[in-house]
Amino acid sequence: MAALVLLLVLALSSLLIGTGSSSPHDAWDYLVGDSAARADARLRLAVVGVRLPRTIAAVLVGACLGTAGCLLQAATRNPLAETGLLGVNSGAAFAVVLGLTFFGASSSAALLVWALTGGMAASGVVLLLAASGRAAGSPLRLVLxxxxxxxxxxxxxxxxxxxxxSTFDTYRYWTIGSLAGVxxxxxxxxLPPAGVGLLAALCCARPLxxxxxxxxxxRSLGHHPGRVRLAVAATVSLLAGCAVAVAGPIAFLGLLAPYAARALTGARMAAQLVLSALIAADVMILADVLARIVIRPWETPVSVLLAFVGGPLLVWIARSSRLSTAGASA
Incomplete structure (x- = not known):
């Protein structure tokens, strides 16, 4: 409940704070329906045209990455597993480069389509490779x-x-990872594929x-481990593909949020999934708000802030005495 309340508070803060000249007070007047504020076209553009989509995108990306990381860590029993293991990020990056170089993709919408297609295609190939052979669906085969x-x-x-x-210049901006311009x-x-992915994740809770x-x-409980892991990998691919398509590669979020959720919920898998989504969404919105004000009036890519926080935390997790048991609970 605390994570949900924090999410609402941060979402409101995201609507009130920006890099432009519109103050939080002006934005608040607009949100509460002040007639003068509602008549200001510039203010409407700032709140509805810029900040609202970024807030929705932060929740979407955070929930997708947090859930995907939780699924992947539980399926592989590896507390350091994250969505890049399935080739989603690299596949999306390659597709974006192809779209920019050979097909003239230049708009953010076009890059979104190329990123989603590339991420899903790459993870599909990984699933096909992991499903073949005698050890089909094993964690090691998926990772390799x-x-x-x-x-x-x-x-x-x-x-x-x-x-x-020219392609490198555009690609360099995309691969940094940011919610600007969404x-x-x-x-x-x-929204529909992300919703399907989140529902599928909840369906995977009991098998996991x-x-x-x-x-x-x-197996004694009637589950097929290989099929469960392949289903989880497909769900992770869908969720991570949606996240990468919106914000580009975002590091650490899908690794850290499940770790924090697991420390709070213990072995309850369904609770881990929900809390991972909420924590990741909280962190994503907070990082995006800070990205707007750290070097104001310019903006810091959100992935840079997450890296500053995520790097030291990852070192701490790796050195923690709980590392060996963190991925064992499901």
Missing amino acids: AGSALGATFHGLTSYVLLGTQ RTAELVPL SALGLGDDGA
């Missing part, structure tokens, strides 16, 4: 397939960028709880 494909896409992306300076029209098409007992224990 994702790492191999991610390295391949990274090399191809670098090769294409070497010969196209528009409502771009978010609406992503069974996996926490070990593969043999899960």
